[in-house]
Amino acid sequence: MPIATVNPANGETLRTFDALDERETERRLAAAHRAFHDHRTTTFAERARLMNRAADLLDEDQQEIARTMTTEMGKPVKAARAEAAKCAKAMRWYAANAERLLADEHPDEADVKDSGATRARVHYRPLGVVLAVMPWNFPLWQVMRFAAPALMAGNTGLLKHASNVPQTALYIEDLFTRAGFPAGVFQTLLIGSGAVEAVLRDPRVAAATLTGSEPAGRSVASVAGDEVKKTVLELGGSDPYVVLPSADVEKAADTAVTARVQNNGQSCIAAKRFIVHTDAYDAFTERFTAGMRALTVGDPLEESTDVGPLSSEQGRADLEELVEDALAKGATVLCGGGRPAGLDRGWFYEPTVLTGITPDMRIHREETFGPVATLYRVADLDEAVDLANDTPFGLSSNVWTRDAGEMDRCVRDLEAGGVFFNGMTASHPALPFGGVKRSGYGRELAGHGIREFCNATTVWYGPGSDA
Numbered sequence: 001m002p003i004a005t006v007n008p009a010n011g012e013t014l015r016t017f018d019a020l021d022e023r024e025t026e027r028r029l030a031a032a033h034r035a036f037h038d039h040r041t042t043t044f045a046e047r048a049r050l051m052n053r054a055a056d057l058l059d060e061d062q063q064e065i066a067r068t069m070t071t072e073m074g075k076p077v078k079a080a081r082a083e084a085a086k087c088a089k090a091m092r093w094y095a096a097n098a099e100r101l102l103a104d105e106h107p108d109e110a111d112v113k114d115s116g117a118t119r120a121r122v123h124y125r126p127l128g129v130v131l132a133v134m135p136w137n138f139p140l141w142q143v144m145r146f147a148a149p150a151l152m153a154g155n156t157g158l159l160k161h162a163s164n165v166p167q168t169a170l171y172i173e174d175l176f177t178r179a180g181f182p183a184g185v186f187q188t189l190l191i192g193s194g195a196v197e198a199v200l201r202d203p204r205v206a207a208a209t210l211t212g213s214e215p216a217g218r219s220v221a222s223v224a225g226d227e228v229k230k231t232v233l234e235l236g237g238s239d240p241y242v243v244l245p246s247a248d249v250e251k252a253a254d255t256a257v258t259a260r261v262q263n264n265g266q267s268c269i270a271a272k273r274f275i276v277h278t279d280a281y282d283a284f285t286e287r288f289t290a291g292m293r294a295l296t297v298g299d300p301l302e303e304s305t306d307v308g309p310l311s312s313e314q315g316r317a318d319l320e321e322l323v324e325d326a327l328a329k330g331a332t333v334l335c336g337g338g339r340p341a342g343l344d345r346g347w348f349y350e351p352t353v354l355t356g357i358t359p360d361m362r363i364h365r366e367e368t369f370g371p372v373a374t375l376y377r378v379a380d381l382d383e384a385v386d387l388a389n390d391t392p393f394g395l396s397s398n399v400w401t402r403d404a405g406e407m408d409r410c411v412r413d414l415e416a417g418g419v420f421f422n423g424m425t426a427s428h429p430a431l432p433f434g435g436v437k438r439s440g441y442g443r444e445l446a447g448h449g450i451r452e453f454c455n456a457t458t459v460w461y462g463p464g465s466d467a
């Protein structure tokens, strides 16, 4: 894939970039490794000062970077501004909390006495240079939720961003540089995916995190496994959105629209499969379908736009194939189902609701990365849970109910990294984020996220150590 900014709203190539050659890649690897030597010994206060400065700069740049993101990958510009604001919030949160999250742990003396220790502690140290392979869909947020904790922990970062968001990728390096982080602490590598393996195998790279598709995750994890390097994988999702009879059905239907079409439907944690109890089905379907139909599809730089184009022509073709396969096997379109009229130059697709989904349809098991919802009617909670779990993915899940017993059952039985009741899944700096099954492993955000790229060092003191 060429490294280029191609506006998905009209297909125009705006800028192209040459990939780094081997020499420049080597120079940057060496710089990252060198920078780790000093960065790991800086104080949390010093790192926090720089991280807060970066957050302030990002706030100042919000309008401009939002337009860049929108131009590169097509998200509505109002959502792009919100993404930038969310990044600044996460940066400040880690600046304020990293020291607490990585504070030494002191096991009970009584528990460790028979190890011969007079005392012991667990001390968190950074791992080193971490390679981050990132996707285009939240081009700032996906990177920042890695970079803020990683840099605060004392690691250094190398970013291999998706090839269609090079200007956002370069902006992030520039942001950390302007904030005062020393050279080499955070760098962008403009390289294609074929060059990732060599970087990952380099002995100076300690670990990798990848957010993206399953094939990309499998590839990076297998190389890392071969090198015995730690990885965190945040992969695809096909989150269920379960609506049960005690729910506020109107609110559930209104939220469902946002949950499905956020980011033009290209979010890993978007609700994708709507599983509705038969007692609530008709009311939910009517309101949800009306809401999807009422969305404004158009130029993502317009403030009034709800849904912009898909990020690439290929992305739209993949989505169209899934819908065509479902229709050929008997699915019914309740709204949408094609390209919107009058928007021929960009890669637009109508907000779509399909019902009559059966297990032989690809859309039943594959991720729909665009504004297409599948709707299922179920007789009871057992059927809802079975259907919710009938997917290779396990990122998050949403359940609408007022019944505490049903909530407990869902927490026990839904195979996902999150269960969100009476609201839609969203990430938050203080809450861990990640999946199970084919959605990946490891966690980002909160204390779990910052500790992923740390060496939890056991420190054991024998008799005489306290002299």
Ligand code: NAP
Pocket: 001, 133, 134, 135, 136, 137, 138, 142, 160, 161, 162, 163, 164, 191, 192, 193, 194, 196, 197, 211, 212, 213, 214, 215, 216, 217, 219, 220, 233, 234, 235, 236, 237, 267, 268, 367, 369, 395, 435, 439, 440
């Ligand atoms: P993608 O094609 O997997 O690309 C993601 C990143 O991986 C890009 O930087 C890409 O580089 C790189 N890449 C692709 N193949 C690779 C390989 N074989 N070896 C090394 N690197 C490789 O995914 P995408 O289309 O950008 O993003 C959509 C997917 O990401 C969806 O499945 C979505 O659900 C998932 N996602 C998951 C989360 C989460 O938190 N769980 C969040 C957002 C998105 P190039 O661009 O150069 O190919």
